[in-house]
Amino acid sequence: MTNVTLIDTTLRDGNQSNWGATGLDTGMMLEIAPTIDRIGFEAIDFTTSTHMAVATRFTREDPWERLRLFAEATPNTPLSFLTTGMRFISWEVASEEMMDFAFRLLVKNGIRRFAVMDPMNNTPAMLNMAGITRKAGGEQIVAALTFTLSPVHDDAHWVEKTQTLCASGKFDKLYVKDPGGLISPDxxxxxFPALKQAAGQVPLEFHSHTTIGLAAFSYLEAADYAPCLHTSASAAANGTGQPDMLTTIGNLRDMGHTVDVDDAAVKTYDSYMTTLAKAENLSARGPGDYDRRYFSHQIPGGVMGTMIRQLRETKRDHLIPQVLEEVVRVRADLGYPIMVTPFSQLVATQAMLNVTSEERYKVVPDEVTRYVLGRFGTPAMPMDKEVEARIRDSKRARELEDEPRMAPLSELRAKIGKHYSDEEFLLRATMPADQVDAMVKSGPARRSYNPKTKPALDLIRELTSRKGLGCVKIDKPGFKLELKTGTA
Structure with missing residues (x-):
């Protein structure tokens, strides 16, 4: 039987799919990093430019510092960065100069593996990106072929894409990326046998989501042909994330496969994440129920989690069924884009606006307009003529047609300021200045975390926030706390 290796997705995709990419901070990651490094993962799916933006915006932590510290704590395990086409943080299409600059900084700060994804599976674009990442110093370059269902995406289509990518000599591996969890065991x-033959000597990986409960079964069918599987610690697994690693390891071994990992370290990692999730009130889920609607709307795990969170925060979660139906319509209108970053976000956002506005396409985000204008390439099928015409003929479309493209780095430097480090400059070039200012003002991120102290810390924060308390004293077996104000 096959020796199967694992990619850990807990910190990036598990966090994104089930916790809206905001569940973990730098200290939480660093606390368990040495254990993760002992497990024997082939790589750690660590970050994307979107995750770097989330760290800056929501946790007010420097994503470059997070990367450096984690790379230092995991010297034996490559950290992986997932590209999302010609963009970095900003939705704006970036220049090759900008992408080269960004990738060199990623390598400098600890990224060793690049998973090269193009949101339209544009093979010339992927080959070009492979060259940029290799030139920047990437040790391992992996083609991320994104799976989808549409009238044109049959097995022959995927075989042709695989042959082109693997015959180029630019990729060390290829992974089938199934963001919607749509690949059934059948x-x-x-x-996978067809892709294995098409790939030749290039090894395959498989990355899927348990959104409708298929991934755990499909992994076992694919393991002989794609003997590297993407899994998460159980607290961040399942739901709209990947299968959990403990169960996957057990199932693979039961079938006769070998999985060469440190079992004790895996259990320690899993236990830590479970305790953390409980302390931070982060949801832990089982595999999703089988829902045939996913074969139509195909919203990937991360976008589904974010969309549900946004609707709940605005007290409109009762609209979720309508939005999912509208996603199907919008995707067809736009020529069946692959439901992966950034298109899954664009389609989901447009669907939400169509449902919550007075009429469909009354409000169109700039990025949807840029898509229609061809900034992201050509979709697999023609767009709906009426929808395309409505957007193309809008005043905003004409304005965006004339908008200047991203300025050269030298001009951006002059505009933003030359006194910033390269890392901070890149954040300021792609994000609002006030968000970066708030991150800098927050200072260095915490470097440790103990989930068992969370209740006590919450109590302290609550007590110290109350006015009129001069002194608080709690003394009981196993716990002693005394707080005094400066004037008490």
Whole structure:
């Protein structure tokens, strides 16, 4: 049988899919980093430019510092960065100069592996990106072929893409990226043998989501042909994330496969994440129920989690079924874009606006307009003529047609300021200045975390926030706390 290796997705995709990318901070990651490094993962799916933006915006932590510290704590395990086409943080299409600059900084700060994804599976674009990442110093370059369902995406289509990518000599591996969890066990039986033959000597990986409960079964069917599987610690697994690693390891071994990992370290990691999730009130889920609607709307795990969170925060979660139906319509209107970053976000956002506005396409985000204008390439199928015409003929479309493209780095430097480090400059070039200012003002991130102290820390924060308390004293077996104000 096969020796199967694992990619850990807990910190990036598990966090994004089930916790809206905001569940973990730098201290939480660093606390368990040495244990993760002992496990024997082939790589750690660590970050994307979107995650770097989230760290800056929501936790007010320097994503470059997080990367450096974690890379230092995990010297034996490569950290992986997932590209999302010609963009970095900003939705604006970036220049090759900008992408080269960003990738060199990623390598400098600890990224060793690049998973090269193009949101339209544009093979020339992927080959070009592979060259940029290799030139920047990436040690391992992996083609991320994004799976989808549409009238044109059959097995022959995927075989052709695989042959082109793997015959180029630019990629060390290829992974099938199934963001919607759409590959069933039956589809895996036919798809992966065909892809294995098409890939030749290039090894395959498989990355899927348990959104409708298929991934754990499909992994077992694919393991002989794609003997590297993407899994998460159980607290961040399942739901709209990846299968959990403990169960996957057990199932693989039961089938006769070998999985060469440090079992004790895996259990320690899993226990830590479970305790953390409980302390931070982060949801832990089982595999999603089988729902045939996913084969239509195909919203990937991370976007589904974010969309649900946004609707709940605005007290409109009762609209979720309507939005999902509208996603299907919008995707068809836009020529069946692959439901992966950034298109899954664009389609989901447009669907939400169509449902919550007076009429469909009354409000169109700039990025949807840029998509229609062809900034992201050509979709697999023609767009709906009426929708395309409505957007193209809008006043905003004409304004965006004339908008200047991203300025050269030298001009951006002159505009933003030359006294910033390269890392901070890149954040300021792609994010609002006030968000970066708030991050800098917050200072260095905490470097440790103990989930067992969370209740006590919450109590302290609550007590110290109350006015009129001069002294608080709690003394009981195993716990002693005394707080005094400066004037008490």
């Amino acid at each position: 589809r895996a039986k036919t798809l």
